[in-house]
Amino acid sequence: MATLNLKINGSTHTVDVEEDTPLLWVLRDHLGLVGTKYSCGIAQCGACTVHLNGEAIFSCSMPVSSVGSDEITTIEGLSKDGDHPVQKAWDEIDVAQCGYCQAGQIMNAAAFLDKNPSPSMEEIENAMNRNICRCGTYHKIREAVAKAAKI
Amino acid sequence: MATLTKTTRRDFLKIAGTTAGGLFIGFNWLACDSPKMEVLTDEQVLSQAKGFNAYLSIAPSGDIVIYSPNPELGQNIKTSFPMVVAEELDADWKNVRVMQANLDQEKYDRQLTGGSGAMPHSWERLRKAGATARYLLVAAAAKEWGVPASEITTEASMIYHKGSGKEASYGDMAIAASGLEAPEEVSLKNPKDFKIIGTPVKNVDNQAIFTGKPLYGLDFYREGMKHAMIQRPPFGMKIKSVDDAAAKNVKGISDVMVMENNVVLIGDSTWPLMKAKKLLKIDYEADGLVESSSDHDRLFREMLDSNKAEERRRDGNVAMAFKNAAKVVTAEYQCPFLSHSPMEPMNFFAHVKENSAELIGPTQTPDRAASAAAEILGIPKENITVEITRLGGGFGRRLRADYVEEAVKVSKAINAPVKVTWSREDDITGGAYRPAVRYRFEAALDADGNMIGYKLKGAGINAGNSTRQNNFPSGAVDNVLIESIDHNSPITTNPWRAPITNFLAYAEQSFLDEVALEANRDPVEFRLSLLEKAKASPVGGELGYDADRMIGVIKTAAEKSNWGKNPNVSQGFSVYFSHRTYVAQVADIEMENGSPVLKKITAATDCGMVINPTGANHQVRGGIVDGMGHAMYGNLTFENGLPTQKNFDKYRLIRMKEVPQIDVHYVDSGYDPTGLGEPALPPTGGAVANAIYKATKRRLRRQPFIEQEEFFDLNLEIKRA
Numbered sequence: 001m002a003t004l005n006l007k008i009n010g011s012t013h014t015v016d017v018e019e020d021t022p023l024l025w026v027l028r029d030h031l032g033l034v035g036t037k038y039s040c041g042i043a044q045c046g047a048c049t050v051h052l053n054g055e056a057i058f059s060c061s062m063p064v065s066s067v068g069s070d071e072i073t074t075i076e077g078l079s080k081d082g083d084h085p086v087q088k089a090w091d092e093i094d095v096a097q098c099g100y101c102q103a104g105q106i107m108n109a110a111a112f113l114d115k116n117p118s119p120s121m122e123e124i125e126n127a128m129n130r131n132i133c134r135c136g137t138y139h140k141i142r143e144a145v146a147k148a149a150k151i
Numbered sequence: 152m153a154t155l156t157k158t159t160r161r162d163f164l165k166i167a168g169t170t171a172g173g174l175f176i177g178f179n180w181l182a183c184d185s186p187k188m189e190v191l192t193d194e195q196v197l198s199q200a201k202g203f204n205a206y207l208s209i210a211p212s213g214d215i216v217i218y219s220p221n222p223e224l225g226q227n228i229k230t231s232f233p234m235v236v237a238e239e240l241d242a243d244w245k246n247v248r249v250m251q252a253n254l255d256q257e258k259y260d261r262q263l264t265g266g267s268g269a270m271p272h273s274w275e276r277l278r279k280a281g282a283t284a285r286y287l288l289v290a291a292a293a294k295e296w297g298v299p300a301s302e303i304t305t306e307a308s309m310i311y312h313k314g315s316g317k318e319a320s321y322g323d324m325a326i327a328a329s330g331l332e333a334p335e336e337v338s339l340k341n342p343k344d345f346k347i348i349g350t351p352v353k354n355v356d357n358q359a360i361f362t363g364k365p366l367y368g369l370d371f372y373r374e375g376m377k378h379a380m381i382q383r384p385p386f387g388m389k390i391k392s393v394d395d396a397a398a399k400n401v402k403g404i405s406d407v408m409v410m411e412n413n414v415v416l417i418g419d420s421t422w423p424l425m426k427a428k429k430l431l432k433i434d435y436e437a438d439g440l441v442e443s444s445s446d447h448d449r450l451f452r453e454m455l456d457s458n459k460a461e462e463r464r465r466d467g468n469v470a471m472a473f474k475n476a477a478k479v480v481t482a483e484y485q486c487p488f489l490s491h492s493p494m495e496p497m498n499f500f501a502h503v504k505e506n507s508a509e510l511i512g513p514t515q516t517p518d519r520a521a522s523a524a525a526e527i528l529g530i531p532k533e534n535i536t537v538e539i540t541r542l543g544g545g546f547g548r549r550l551r552a553d554y555v556e557e558a559v560k561v562s563k564a565i566n567a568p569v570k571v572t573w574s575r576e577d578d579i580t581g582g583a584y585r586p587a588v589r590y591r592f593e594a595a596l597d598a599d600g601n602m603i604g605y606k607l608k609g610a611g612i613n614a615g616n617s618t619r620q621n622n623f624p625s626g627a628v629d630n631v632l633i634e635s636i637d638h639n640s641p642i643t644t645n646p647w648r649a650p651i652t653n654f655l656a657y658a659e660q661s662f663l664d665e666v667a668l669e670a671n672r673d674p675v676e677f678r679l680s681l682l683e684k685a686k687a688s689p690v691g692g693e694l695g696y697d698a699d700r701m702i703g704v705i706k707t708a709a710e711k712s713n714w715g716k717n718p719n720v721s722q723g724f725s726v727y728f729s730h731r732t733y734v735a736q737v738a739d740i741e742m743e744n745g746s747p748v749l750k751k752i753t754a755a756t757d758c759g760m761v762i763n764p765t766g767a768n769h770q771v772r773g774g775i776v777d778g779m780g781h782a783m784y785g786n787l788t789f790e791n792g793l794p795t796q797k798n799f800d801k802y803r804l805i806r807m808k809e810v811p812q813i814d815v816h817y818v819d820s821g822y823d824p825t826g827l828g829e830p831a832l833p834p835t836g837g838a839v840a841n842a843i844y845k846a847t848k849r850r851l852r853r854q855p856f857i858e859q860e861e862f863f864d865l866n867l868e869i870k871r872a
Binding site for chain 1: 543
């Protein structure tokens with residue numbers, strides 16, 4: 001067991017967990033930040049995407065002990081009132097079907113647009129191809145990322 | 152600058168506990184824009200709201216609560232059902248709050264998600280629920296104002312009497328109206344007056360989904376609950392011995408037990424369970440058939456050659472037709488097992504108490520969950536409560552109550568509240584698959600290229616009747632024989648989005664393409680001529696489809712896709728009727744630098760009236776993406792009773808860059824709305840396979856396409872406009 005101080009969404013959270021626990025399960029089981037989703041556990045689907053110092057990472061495959069003093073942002077901390085441009089675009093385009101993968105999609109899109117504020121469609125597809133949507137909302141996701149770039 | 156706060160477990164449980172499990176609802180963003188309206192919490196609204204019927208309550212504040220009884224798994228029922236109620240109520244959608252109803256057999260009928268049947272089943276009763284409440288609000292106003300109800304009008308949650316200039320809001324009249332007796336019959340709106348139905352209303356859970364609120368079963372936590380995971384056996388095997396020493400040593404594991412044929416791990420959080428499960432050493436032994444995919448290939452051949460198939464339909468004299476045929480076309484098509492793989496893996500919370508049980512989680516059939524729990528516990532079903540969370544996908548997997556039953560048994564065994572979570576590996580290897588099937592088709596053509604005989608024999612592994620004997624082309628061919636035969640396997644199967652038709656349509660529509668080309672006929676003209684015959688003089692007894700509506704979608708798809716007009720585009724056609732809805736699709740392939748490029752799929756759908764165009768487009772596009780993804784990539788094979796693919800690294804799901812442009816069109820047939828969750832999926836595999844044939848002369852008779860020899864050096868690219 002290790003006592004870790006994690007910087008998450010602008011606050012420091014102290015947790016006592018096994019060092020090999022993936023960040024995903026610390027967020028969900030220990031901190032109640034359940035917006036970050038479990039789906040594959042092997043960095044294949046992107047449902048667990050969070051930001052580590054602004055980079056989109058798969059939290060299911062990141063041992064919590066390797067986070068250190070890096071800043072974590074989860075879907076709960078992406079914006080205060082749910083009004084990040086990507087969240088707004090997701091609402092305007094009405095992207096979700098079941099919605100389960102969408103927090104991961106949004107986090108990936110937000111990190112991508114931070115680096116590339118006016119991407120081409122091809123760049124959007126390359127960036128978003130790492131997130132699976134089993135309902136097949138891919139057309140709407142493309143549209144929403146393009147829209148968010150303009151907000 | 153980071154501030155130091157320590158989230159205690161208790162704090163978060165309090166938050167999660169009050170919001171998970173469906174009570175958190177679409178907090179209305181639009182309502183916030185209205186400066187004069189005080190935004191009440193759901194609890195405040197609920198405490199003041201007056202009930203009008205099972206679907207509808209109105210609070211004096213003007214807030215309208217509409218309950219959606221059916222499980223929401225992405226089909227958008229939680230938005231479209233309330234739209235229908237709000238329409239007849241003449242409500243302002245801005246005032247509407249939608250809440251997921253729990254299982255309540257007294258209030259609701261058919262509280263399940265399956266078969267694309269919710270809207271056709273509930274359309275009338277939803278309309279009546281809204282219209283009855285509107286009638287009562289008008290009656291209350293008439294009474295209070297002393298004017299005839301016939302002179303009163305309503306619009307956007309307001310009640311008006313033009314003559315006296317009086318007006319009131321629905322909230323003003325809620326208390327008086329809810330005390331009046333509801334009429335037995337009530338008149339419904341003329342659809343041409345609809346203001347909400349037919350408009351793109353946004354998903355009511357958008358805000359909660361996009362900000363990460365606890366909505367799904369896996370998001371449910373309660374203080375004091377245990378976590379559990381289960382190691383299930385390979386199909387056809389039973390436990391011989393278990394060595395759980397290493398698993399028990401993992402910190403956070405409180406117990407490991409054998410329950411029936413499963414090994415159950417109990418712990419205080421998820422990760423220790425995942426770690427410990429990998430450390431279990433379990434020896435299994437055969438307990439019946441232990442099958443591999445090579446056995447299934449052999450079984451298919453044996454079944455198709457056997458004369459023990461069950462006759463499903465026989466019209467005319469099939470033997471004579473084939474004897475007199477100028478040409479006979481024969482082909483076999485095969486589809487593999489598939490996992491449903493919803494993004495949210497199976498999970499359920501159960502708290503078994505002395506003479507009752509509380510169940511919370513994602514289920515397509517809350518009633519089945521309650522029945523199963525009642526039977527296991529030997530207590531009355533009325534003592535079981537089922538709270539329906541939002542479902543992170545279902546695709547038919549959550550029609551089965553196996554994972555609910557497990558949670559109930561574990562809670563009973565440990566005498567504590569417990570959430571049983573399936574890992575992705577558990578979810579893919581744990582059973583209840585789309586069955587594998589192989590079809591043999593035979594067609595007899597006369598000298599003029601008319602199909603005078605049609606034979607279909609379906610061989611399935613736990614598929615039941617793998618045919619749909621009353622579907623097209625039955626009724627359009629004089630001599631028809633349809634049979635099925637099935638192998639009883641320990642590998643469990645379950646309905647999978649558009650059961651049976653999800654592979655039958657691909658096989659049949661590909662075969663009909665082969666027949667049309669052998670007859671030197673255009674595939675669209677060939678189908679239309681068959682349907683004209685089915686319309687003018689239908690052959691045989693019962694037919695499941697309406698030839699006119701099928702003709703309607705075929706013509707629309709052909710027109711919208713410019714069928715046959717551009718010599719540079721190789722097009723594949725497919726049409727299918729399932730779950731009361733008709734969908735035709737055209738796939739477009741263009742050659743670029745010597746390689747085929749799949750550019751577009753055009754769909755024409757007749758689902759009667761479209762309730763919500765955004766939701767409908769989602770279902771049509773999503774169905775096509777699903778149909779294409781599984782036709783291209785989906786494959787679950789077996790080795791000694793165990794699936795070879797265990798996670799998304801090997802079990803391949805379609806990704807963004809693998810979908811083409813999809814154009815969606817509707818045929819306005821004037822019928823009442825039918826479901827859309829499934830019907831767009833079946834035609835897609837056939838449309839794509841037929842386009843590939845047209846472009847490359849390679850016929851794909853087996854799924855998944857990418858694993859077929861014909862596909863290996865095809866270099867198919869997929870592009871979006």
